[in-house]
Amino acid sequence: MTVWDRPEPPARPVPLDRERIVAAAVALADEGGLEAVSLRKVAARLDAGPMRLYGYIATKEELFDLMLDEVYGEILPEEPARDWREALRGHAHRTRQASLRHQWLADLLGGRPTLGPNALAVTEAMLSALDGVADLDTVMRAVETVSAYLTGAIRREIASLRAEQATGLSERDWQRAHGPHVSRMLATGRFPALAKLVHDGTELDPETTFATGLEWVLDAVAAKLA
Amino acid sequence: MTVWDRPEPPARPVPLDRERIVAAAVALADEGGLEAVSLRKVAARLDAGPMRLYGYIATKEELFDLMLDEVYGEILPEEPARDWREALRGHAHRTRQASLRHQWLADLLGGRPTLGPNALAVTEAMLSALDGVADLDTVMRAVETVSAYLTGAIRREIASLRAEQATGLSERDWQRAHGPHVSRMLATGRFPALAKLVHDGTELDPETTFATGLEWVLDAVAAKLA
DNA sequence: CTCATATCGATACACTGTATTGGCGGATTA
DNA sequence: TAATCCGCCAATACAGTGTATCGATATGAG
Numbered sequence: 437m438t439v440w441d442r443p444e445p446p447a448r449p450v451p452l453d454r455e456r457i458v459a460a461a462v463a464l465a466d467e468g469g470l471e472a473v474s475l476r477k478v479a480a481r482l483d484a485g486p487m488r489l490y491g492y493i494a495t496k497e498e499l500f501d502l503m504l505d506e507v508y509g510e511i512l513p514e515e516p517a518r519d520w521r522e523a524l525r526g527h528a529h530r531t532r533q534a535s536l537r538h539q540w541l542a543d544l545l546g547g548r549p550t551l552g553p554n555a556l557a558v559t560e561a562m563l564s565a566l567d568g569v570a571d572l573d574t575v576m577r578a579v580e581t582v583s584a585y586l587t588g589a590i591r592r593e594i595a596s597l598r599a600e601q602a603t604g605l606s607e608r609d610w611q612r613a614h615g616p617h618v619s620r621m622l623a624t625g626r627f628p629a630l631a632k633l634v635h636d637g638t639e640l641d642p643e644t645t646f647a648t649g650l651e652w653v654l655d656a657v658a659a660k661l662a
Numbered sequence: 663m664t665v666w667d668r669p670e671p672p673a674r675p676v677p678l679d680r681e682r683i684v685a686a687a688v689a690l691a692d693e694g695g696l697e698a699v700s701l702r703k704v705a706a707r708l709d710a711g712p713m714r715l716y717g718y719i720a721t722k723e724e725l726f727d728l729m730l731d732e733v734y735g736e737i738l739p740e741e742p743a744r745d746w747r748e749a750l751r752g753h754a755h756r757t758r759q760a761s762l763r764h765q766w767l768a769d770l771l772g773g774r775p776t777l778g779p780n781a782l783a784v785t786e787a788m789l790s791a792l793d794g795v796a797d798l799d800t801v802m803r804a805v806e807t808v809s810a811y812l813t814g815a816i817r818r819e820i821a822s823l824r825a826e827q828a829t830g831l832s833e834r835d836w837q838r839a840h841g842p843h844v845s846r847m848l849a850t851g852r853f854p855a856l857a858k859l860v861h862d863g864t865e866l867d868p869e870t871t872f873a874t875g876l877e878w879v880l881d882a883v884a885a886k887l888a
Numbered sequence: 889c890t891c892a893t894a895t896c897g898a899t900a901c902a903c904t905g906t907a908t909t910g911g912c913g914g915a916t917t918a
Numbered sequence: 919t920a921a922t923c924c925g926c927c928a929a930t931a932c933a934g935t936g937t938a939t940c941g942a943t944a945t946g947a948g
Binding site (some may be wrong): 889890891892893894895896897898899900901902903904905906907908909910911912913914915916917918 | 919920921922923924925926927928929930931932933934935936937938939940941942943944945946947948
């Protein structure tokens with residue numbers, strides 16, 4: 437046995453904490469999606485055994501909660517908004533941007549009540565921007581309605597973005613698998629309105645689609661706040 | 663060896679087809695959520711080995727797609743709507759009802775582009791109700807905006823419903839685990855608007871919350887279609 | 889009746905989240 | 919200082935997952 441194949445010493449790893457664990461998990465998810473996050477892989481990134489993590493985390497779901505709240509930190513407004521509308525609009529666009537950076541966010545958004553400190557701070561920012569504009573119930577409805585639109589729109593956008601990426605990697609697989617299926621369906625004549633839309637509809641840019649829908653919803657909110 | 667412990671003959675199972683497989687999977691998911699759906703358990707319900715399913719299904723994800731489209735069958739309108747507004751409203755409420763019956767639907771809705779026959783038919787119904795009301799782009803935006811609200815609102819409602827159910831089973835676990843955490847957060851004074859809402863806000867009935875937000879969005883759509 | 893073929897399902901594999909337990913280090917006490 | 923004990927950490931273990939592989943079996947042809 438020479439020095440070369442002598443095993444390295446256990447490499448006494450840096451002491452762990454939640455932040456480092458969450459950061460590793462986020463990095464993993466950014467690279468390979470949520471399903472690439474396994475406790476074993478997270479631990480491996482930190483030169484630790486899998487069970488080590490259970491000193492800081494009770495369950496994998498809790499790790500997901502922490503990841504989500506971590507990203508809510510990126511969504512916090514840097515400065516207070518001028519008015520309620522800009523607050524809601526800003527929140528929406530920041531959330532969308534974060535979801536484009538961390539596509540796995542679409543899988544988590546709205547999936548469970550989020551009570552982390554950053555999520556609370558984000559909600560607080562919206563609520564305070566609406567404070568006094570209307571009664572409490574209306575304010576709450578406004579926030580919830582906008583959030584619902586947000587969540588849904590982002591989810592759909594990420595979903596089709598993924599479909600594109602997947603088919604980009606193996607385009608003709610998709611063409612052969614689903615393309616003809618859908619085309620055949622449309623050709624049956626059972627879906628005339630849909631066929632017309634696919635045939636004549638213009639491809640819409642996702643960002644303006646999102647923004648347009650958002651403004652519609654904001655208009656609706658404005659009408660109710662008045 | 664007596665007749666009693668003689669193993670039963672292989673029980674030659676009924677021949678499989680996609681419908682039976684999907685039905686078994688849906689039943690499983692209704693009982694225990696999406697995570698209770700494993701190919702082994704689905705196969706067991708049909709007196710088959712796990713690999714038997716691969717003759718009818720390429721992958722587990724495909725099974726989920728089929729389950730989703732199966733439920734879209736419950737969402738199809740029974741008769742054509744009188745006008746576009748009723749079409750969209752009806753679609754929304756039917757989707758919500760289906761999600762209450764099959765809570766796992768919340769995990770799938772909007773998660774991937776849905777191209778099954780029932781989903782296409784549902785979309786067709788909405789589009790045809792809007793046909794001629796405005797130009798194609800606007801119609802598409804209307805459908806997408808309402809769908810986005812739908813998806814998000816249902817997701818949130820099911821999420822909090824699950825939280826309630828989970829805490830119902832072990833109430834003081836939740837009280838001890840998260841209750842004080844949130845209370846402490848609010849007590850820090852860093853979230854005044856949030857605290858006021860929690861303190862003074864009235865508990866809103868989910869159904870009317872959903873309906874109210876929906877009407878807001880429909881109002882917005884109406885304003886743009888005009 | 890024999891043989892070829894093709895289909896089906898049992899076995900196998902790599903991987904998951906987590907419970908259990910054995911061993912090791914450091915702190916505490918005689 | 920020496921010995922003991924306690925607490926923590928991680929290796930092993932387990933039950934389960936989705937799916938690839940491949941051998942047996944059943945079917946059809948000659």
